[in-house]
Amino acid sequence: MSLEELYREVILDHYRNPRHRKPLDRADAHAEGVNPLCGDEVTVELAVTDGRISDVAAIGQGCSISQSSASMMTDAILGKTVEEVRDLIQRFKAMMDIDHEADLGLDPDRPGAVLGDLEALQGVRRYPVRIKCANLPWTTLAQALDQLSAS
Amino acid sequence: MSGLEHLRADFPVLQREIGGKPVHFLDSAASSQKPTSVLEAMDDFYRCCYANVHRGAYALSVESTERYEAARSRVASFINASDPTQVAFARGATSALNLIAHGWGGEHLRPGDRVLLTEMEHHANLVPWQMVAARTGARLDFVPLTDDYRLDLEALEQKLDDDVAVVGVTGMSNVLGTIPPIPRIAEAARTVGALLVVDGAQLVPHQPVDVQTLGADFLVFSAHKMLGPTGIGALWGRPERLEEMEPYEGGGEMIADVQLHTSTWAAIPHRFEAGTPPIAEAVGFAAAVDYLDKVGMDQVAAHDADLTAYALQLLAEIPHVTVYGPADVDAxxxxxxxxxxxxxxxxxxxxxxxxxxSxxxxxxxxxxxxxxxxxxxxARASFYVYNTRTDVDALVEALGVASRxxxxx
Structure with missing residues (x-):
């Protein structure tokens, strides 16, 4: 596993040019995630229209893994229904789970592959201390979704 | 070059290769590696003469107690304490600072008193004071840093007034490397009658320290940052300050007499050592200071300074690298x-x-x-006796990879 496989170009691109980093004018949900051990921070805001994510923001600071994961996440969930987003969170977390490699079929060309750019983060699994960086935005997103269902 | 390059061979972990590469261990400020002599001292102790300490009437316990108390004397002499009873063993610098904050501060701080700390304290010399301030009504205040990462001594002197009951300062910043002038701070603290607590977790492993000239009331340090084992550290205090301090933990070993409703305390320092102490760790701690004294603390400091100057010079040549800390290796x-x-x-x-x-x-x-x-x-690179210029070269080369x-x- 070389460093180039960890720091893929797509990861560095999202780190340098994060998507959807502007706070929303009107957010239906707002959750803040922090990793107290390393200090990574991600704030997720969601706007929902007719059951779909109509706008999203992920703002934060931290390493390339946490921030690119947040940026790719915003691209991946925009336009999806809340149910689809929950499914995506599960798939992402499963991808990051070292023990679940076998049943995932992570070949991006396989039929039904949906993780897209996010699969670039697979390399993180080889660096166990960094997995929490990749997961932080998704855990925060799950908290934001919980707010939606609570309200 | 400082001439300590041969010491690396004394450290088994550093003989390893990881991923086909030698270990360039640059994280001694977090915890240091251990020489064979420390490992063997602890191993020998467990094999030859281990038993619980104090009050044992049998030979093993007597021997074990002697070794434990000899370790106390050895650690005391390392910092030139005039008597071993001025040294209490604690779990580490953090628990020693908690003991001082709760045991001395909790007992003597009053509403309106101030505890003067600095902007560069480790959480261990900040959070316990926050806890005690909340309980006693004392307030915290902070000495700022100058733009060249030194303690602002003018600001310190301005902030010192009769309300300041405690001054707490690190002997060496674990982030910046800054070494504030403790004797000068001690003199200033003394003029307002404030207690001076020095967090020596970084200082004591790396510089010669003599508590008889330092001017502090309390000094704490951890064995694991100075070639010794985890789980043990030391609290040195002036005898009158130790007498003023209440124990923070109660239990066995720390009492003189126990009734159902009340107890009286053992003499210092044992009243601060509730429960079975880290006995083998104390033996390892003594072996660690033996090792350091054999090298010579002046040599240790000179070796650190050599590597630091070398590293600062090379880092300054790398584009886009910013170093946070004084440029002057004497400070x-x-x-x-x-x-x-x-x-x-x-x-x-x-x-x-x-x-x-690393x-x-x-x-x-x-x-x-x-x-x-x-x-x-x-990111933080920190050096100790076993590091060499080769480790610094490896750091610089690896930064080139990151930059690419x-x-x-």
Missing amino acids: RGGVISFTMADVHPHDLATILDQQGV VRAGHHCAKPLMRRLCVPAT IFGVG
Whole structure:
């Protein structure tokens, strides 16, 4: 596993040019995630229209893994229904789970592959201390979704 | 070159290769590696004469007690304490600071009193005081840093007034390497009758320390940062200050007499050592200071200074590397915090690790200082007796790899 496989170009691109980093004018949900051990921070805001994510923001600071994961996440969930987003969170977390490699079929060309750019983060699994960086935005997103269902 | 290059052979972990690369261990400020002599001292002790200490009427317990108390004397002589009873063993510098904050501060601080700390304290010399301030009504105040990362001594003197009951300062910053002038601070504290607590977790492992000239009332340090085992540290205090301090933990070993409703305390320092102490660790601690004294603390400091000067010079030549700490090696120890352009320190640490270079990345348990420096985190390389210029070269080369991957410069 070389460093180039960890720091893929797509990861560095999202780190340098994060998507959807502007706070929303009107957010239906707002959750803040922090990793107290390393200090990574991600704030997720969601706007929902007719059951779909109509706008999203992920703002934060931290390493390339946490921030690119947040940026790719915003691209991946925009336009999806809340149910689809929950499914995506599960798939992402499963991808990051070292023990679940076998049943995932992570070949991006396989039929039904949906993780897209996010699969670039697979390399993180080889660096166990960094997995929490990749997961932080998704855990925060799950908290934001919980707010939606609570309200 | 300082002539200590041969010491590396004394450290078994450093003989390893990881991923086909030698270990360039640059994280001694977090915890140091252990020489064979320390490992053997602890192993021998467990094999030859281990039993619980104090009050045992049998030979093993007597021997074990002798070894434990000899370790106390050895650690006391390492810092030139005039009597071993001035040294209490604690779990580490953190627990010793908690004992001082709760046991002395909790007993003597009053509403309106101030505890004067600095902006560069480790959380261990901040959070316990926050807890005690909340309980006693005392207030915390902070001495700022100058723009060249030194303690602002003018500000310190301005802030010192009769309301200041405690001055708490690190002997060496675990982030910046800054070594504040403790004797001068002690003199200033004395003029207002304030207690001076020195967090020696970084200072004592790296510089000669003589408590009879330091001017502090309390000095704490941890064995694991000075070639010794984890789980033990030392609290040195002036005898009258130790007498003023209430025990923080109650239990066995620390009592003179126990009734159902009340107890009286054992003499110092045993009243601060409730429960079975870390006995083998004390033996290892003594072996560690033996090792350091054999090298000579002046030599240790000179070796740190040599590596620090060498590293600062090489780091200054790398584009987009920013170093946080005094440029003058006389005012600092061998702890170098740095960042590289927009590469996050965690990413740096991962990349460096792949090159066999172990550095720490994060807030280094000094979040207020990170805010003062306007960075979320730094990478930190720190040196000790077993490091060589080869380790510094490996660090610089690995930073080149990071710079290539992230397209810096």
